[in-house]
Amino acid sequence: MSAIQDTPTLAAAAPRASIARRSVWLALGLAAALAPLWLLESFHLFQLTMAVIMSLAVLGLNIVTGYNGQISLGHGAFFAIGAYVTAILMAQADWSFYATLPFAAAVCGMVGYAVGLPALRLGGLYLALVTFSLAVAVPQLLKHRALEGWTGGVQGLFLMKPEPPAWLTARVAITPDQFMYLVALVVAALCYLLAWNLIRGRIGRALMATRDHPTAAEAMGMDIAALKTRAFAVSAMITGVAGALSAAAVEFVAPDSFTFLLSISLFVGMVVGGVASILGSVFGGLFVLFVPNIAESISRAAPGVIYGIILIVFLFVLPDGVAGLVRRVLARLGGRAS
Amino acid sequence: MLLEVSGLRAGYGPTHVLHGLDFAVEEGGVTTLLGANGAGKTTTLRAVCGMVRAEGEVSLAGQRITGLATEDIARRGVAHVPDGRGTFMELTVEENFRLGAYTRRDAEVQRDFERMWEWFPRLKQRWKQQAGTLSGGEQQMLAIARALLLRPKLLLLDEPSFGLAPLIVQDIFGILRRIRAESGVGILLVEQNANLALELADRAYLLETGRIVMSGPAAEIRQDEAIRRSYLGY
Amino acid sequence: MDAFLLQLAAGIATGGIYASVALAIVMIYQATHHVNFAQGEMATLSTFIALTFIQAGFPYWVAFGATLAVSFVMGALVERLIMRPVQHAPILTHVGVYIGMLLIIGNLTGWVFGYTTKVFPSPFEGGGPMFGGLLSAHQLGSVGVTLGVLVLVYLFFTKTSLGLAMRAAAYNPRSARLVGIRVDVMLALGWGLAAAIGSVAGMMVAPIVFLDPNMMLGILLYAFAGALLGGIDNPPGAVAGGFLVGVLENLAGAYIVGTELKLSVALIIIIGVLVLKPSGLFGRVVFSRV
Numbered sequence: 001m002s003a004i005q006d007t008p009t010l011a012a013a014a015p016r017a018s019i020a021r022r023s024v025w026l027a028l029g030l031a032a033a034l035a036p037l038w039l040l041e042s043f044h045l046f047q048l049t050m051a052v053i054m055s056l057a058v059l060g061l062n063i064v065t066g067y068n069g070q071i072s073l074g075h076g077a078f079f080a081i082g083a084y085v086t087a088i089l090m091a092q093a094d095w096s097f098y099a100t101l102p103f104a105a106a107v108c109g110m111v112g113y114a115v116g117l118p119a120l121r122l123g124g125l126y127l128a129l130v131t132f133s134l135a136v137a138v139p140q141l142l143k144h145r146a147l148e149g150w151t152g153g154v155q156g157l158f159l160m161k162p163e164p165p166a167w168l169t170a171r172v173a174i175t176p177d178q179f180m181y182l183v184a185l186v187v188a189a190l191c192y193l194l195a196w197n198l199i200r201g202r203i204g205r206a207l208m209a210t211r212d213h214p215t216a217a218e219a220m221g222m223d224i225a226a227l228k229t230r231a232f233a234v235s236a237m238i239t240g241v242a243g244a245l246s247a248a249a250v251e252f253v254a255p256d257s258f259t260f261l262l263s264i265s266l267f268v269g270m271v272v273g274g275v276a277s278i279l280g281s282v283f284g285g286l287f288v289l290f291v292p293n294i295a296e297s298i299s300r301a302a303p304g305v306i307y308g309i310i311l312i313v314f315l316f317v318l319p320d321g322v323a324g325l326v327r328r329v330l331a332r333l334g335g336r337a338s
Numbered sequence: 339m340l341l342e343v344s345g346l347r348a349g350y351g352p353t354h355v356l357h358g359l360d361f362a363v364e365e366g367g368v369t370t371l372l373g374a375n376g377a378g379k380t381t382t383l384r385a386v387c388g389m390v391r392a393e394g395e396v397s398l399a400g401q402r403i404t405g406l407a408t409e410d411i412a413r414r415g416v417a418h419v420p421d422g423r424g425t426f427m428e429l430t431v432e433e434n435f436r437l438g439a440y441t442r443r444d445a446e447v448q449r450d451f452e453r454m455w456e457w458f459p460r461l462k463q464r465w466k467q468q469a470g471t472l473s474g475g476e477q478q479m480l481a482i483a484r485a486l487l488l489r490p491k492l493l494l495l496d497e498p499s500f501g502l503a504p505l506i507v508q509d510i511f512g513i514l515r516r517i518r519a520e521s522g523v524g525i526l527l528v529e530q531n532a533n534l535a536l537e538l539a540d541r542a543y544l545l546e547t548g549r550i551v552m553s554g555p556a557a558e559i560r561q562d563e564a565i566r567r568s569y570l571g572y
Numbered sequence: 573m574d575a576f577l578l579q580l581a582a583g584i585a586t587g588g589i590y591a592s593v594a595l596a597i598v599m600i601y602q603a604t605h606h607v608n609f610a611q612g613e614m615a616t617l618s619t620f621i622a623l624t625f626i627q628a629g630f631p632y633w634v635a636f637g638a639t640l641a642v643s644f645v646m647g648a649l650v651e652r653l654i655m656r657p658v659q660h661a662p663i664l665t666h667v668g669v670y671i672g673m674l675l676i677i678g679n680l681t682g683w684v685f686g687y688t689t690k691v692f693p694s695p696f697e698g699g700g701p702m703f704g705g706l707l708s709a710h711q712l713g714s715v716g717v718t719l720g721v722l723v724l725v726y727l728f729f730t731k732t733s734l735g736l737a738m739r740a741a742a743y744n745p746r747s748a749r750l751v752g753i754r755v756d757v758m759l760a761l762g763w764g765l766a767a768a769i770g771s772v773a774g775m776m777v778a779p780i781v782f783l784d785p786n787m788m789l790g791i792l793l794y795a796f797a798g799a800l801l802g803g804i805d806n807p808p809g810a811v812a813g814g815f816l817v818g819v820l821e822n823l824a825g826a827y828i829v830g831t832e833l834k835l836s837v838a839l840i841i842i843i844g845v846l847v848l849k850p851s852g853l854f855g856r857v858v859f860s861r862v
């Protein structure tokens with residue numbers, strides 16, 4: 001709803017007070033995003049970096065599954081492809097990390113488009129089935145001998161985080177970990193901006209229309225096939241970029257980092273964070289990264305049980321996720337908190 | 339009385355469609371509900387057989403059935419041929435027959451199959467055919483046969499003539515007359531074709547936006563020029 | 573040539589396993605028009621339960637029967653307690669619940685029974701190799717069991733009124749209620765039966781691949797492939813599909829892609845079927861969603 005109200009014209013016409021309030025929120029958000037640079041030591045900063053990356057991956061999934069209703073249980077595959085493209089180019093061809101990013105995005109976009117094509121003919125459950133199979137098969141594909149020359153087989157590939165550039169180190173003291181956090185933050189912010197623009201406009205409404213009323217959408221002259229395949233491509237691209245970032249942050253890729261559990265946790269993150277919600281994707285990323293630890297602290301022996309229970313409880317009690325809860329709490333607190 | 343309904347209210351979610359109906363079907367009799375599109379006829383049948391939540395009193399042969407689940411009402415002897423027919427399109431004619439008699443444990447199921455073949459000979463010819471591939475008239479016959487195989491006390495029929503050619507409609511009403519004469523089942527009939535319905539029925543009720551505005555013996559209503567003009571439009 | 577026959581025989585043997593899991597998937601599909609992603613985990617849990625019975629000293633076939641019963645109850649309970657509340661929710665919710673169950677049951681199994689690989693006995697040992705060494709006694713026996721289960725399931729669905737009622741409830745729940753079928757009970761029965769059939773698959777596969785909590789993950793994939801290949805609404809088709817996938821997998825593994833890429837054979841079959849012939853080789857109903 002707010003997506004429709006927040007069109008630029010309305011924002012421009014809004015009283016100055018609201019613009020001021022917005023700037024305050026923006027500044028607060030920026031401060032909150034940057035504060036960890038000084039507050040956290042390196043391990044926790046690394047974890048936060050990974051959370052940002054996972055949020056980005058969940059965002060990608062949310063575009064195709066949340067907003068467009070095409071259920072993917074295999075987004076870990078795009079994450080893996082993004083990670084491997086970056087790792088191969090950096091480790092085998094000595095590319096700089098930044099140069100690999102657009103490349104990883106493009107490859108994932110194309111693969112996503114290719115997966116999206118047969119997906120067109122598959123109703124909900126069947127697509128879930130295909131992508132589930134994809135997720136299960138990915139590690140085996142990555143280990144395969146024919147690709148070993150590139151992928152490093154079971155051993156995987158080592159690479160290096162991007163170094164903070166000289167102009168920056170000359171002015172402030174910044175460690176590679178801090179810099180990596182910044183890079184992830186900036187890339188993620190750009191992708192979120194892109195997604196936000198996409199979703200709140202005409203395309204977003206078309207995506208949701210094809211999800212909720214496919215027949216009506218088609219009757220209104222929407223090109224459903226094009227919409228769906230493109231949604232898949234954009235979604236895969238974003239999740240792939242997240243994968244590329246993770247390869248750099250972890251400085252290592254190996255097939256067993258991309259088991260089907262990765263795809264599953266992205267899915268769980270999306271549900272818990274909030275289906276079809278940009279804000280929800282942020283919560284989803286935090287969930288993907290931190291909840292396994294929490295689950296493990298509740299029950300060392302069976303963290304998956306806790307994880308599964310959380311998922312089912314959310315589906316039963318809070319189907320619109322944490323984001324939905326936050327939205328409702330805000331609405332109750334302050335009327336229209338925009 | 340076979341079916342006695344009083345103060346029946348029902349609706350969908352927050353919207354009320356029926357605002358307190360009283361009507362009845364006699365043992366072995368035919369009652370028809372007439373009314374314009376959207377008057378609430380279909381909803382009435384649904385309320386009787388528990389497909390929508392209903393308040394008020396519905397009793398079948400003296401037993402209260404309001405609020406029971408659809409399958410329990412069916413098991414007490416109410417067979418419903420809903421609008422859209424409610425046959426199992428993916429299954430064969432034979433399987434539809436077997437499902438019709440699903441709740442029965444008596445030994446006469448086979449005899450009733452034969453009786454249906456006699457009433458609806460075309461269904462016997464289509465015995466192994468998928469129901470979805472039958473013609474509209476054959477599907478309506480199958481729906482009625484399926485309902486009768488429950489050996490119901492009461493048969494609810496929702497527009498059995500809907501979408502069928504006049505000749506087929508004649509056929510079906512001919513069969514309904516036979517059923518009435520030979521089986522002793524009570525029928526609650528909803529029909530757009532008021533003339534046909536009144537010919538078959540012995541009691542009629544006129545429904546307007548969820549209220550009964552007129553009722554009486556079918557023959558009288560059929561004779562009444564004024565009613566025919568203002569309510570039935572023929 | 574001998575090597576080829578050997579691969580073929582091995583394919584038929586593993587195909588039997590896929591066929592029985594495929595049958596379980598089709599069972600759920602018949603009863604609910606859904607595909608249960610946790611089917612493999614449920615079967616693994618059942619197999620561990622069977623092992624517990626056997627280790628407690630019960631004769632194999634007693635343990636087998638008891639496991640069937642326990643699994644049936646487990647499946648029916650899952651339907652009652654977990655699936656029922658979301659019956660009318662969107663499909664995304666269903667998929668989410670299946671995934672949640674997959675996580676819970678898989679992890680619970682490992683937690684209770686341990687993650688170490690275990691040997692599981694076969695009831696068909698001692699016969700020695702058959703058909704000139706092409707098939708082991710267990711392989712032959714498990715193929716026989718699969719076909720036996722298929723015949724029973726087929727008879728159940730087509731000849732008994734309960735089986736017919738289950739199909740009717742899945743196709744058209746409203747009309748099913750009108751003829752007096754208790755649709756809720758049918759759903760629970762369907763889940764129970766599927767879990768029981770899955771447990772048979774688990775007990776037949778465990779002697780071959782050894783028993784561990786993740787035993788079924790790959791097999792589930794092949795079973796999906798088999799079910800889709802044969803037609804997801806068609807029990808005999810799914811069994812045929814399962815056997816076919818087993819043979820294809822072994823031949824492709826031996827002669828084309830190599831054993832390391834076998835899983836992708838399943839993936840290719842799944843995608844191929846869904847794109848080229850979504851109703852499967854023997855399926856009737858074509859789903860027509862945009």
Ligand SMILES: Nc1ncnc2c1ncn2[C@@H]1O[C@H](COP(=O)(O)OP(=O)(O)OP(=O)(O)O)[C@@H](O)[C@H]1O
Pocket residue numbers: 350355373374375376377378379380381382
């Ligand atoms: N499933 C439903 N959900 C919500 N409202 C409904 C539903 N079915 C019917 N209605 C409403 O209830 C009212 C009565 O409908 P009903 O189908 O009972 O009329 P009817 O007399 O059978 O009409 P017709 O002659 O067109 O079949 C209508 O206003 C209709 O819009």
Ligand SMILES: [Mg+2]
Pocket residue numbers: 379380381421496
């Ligand atoms: Mg009607």
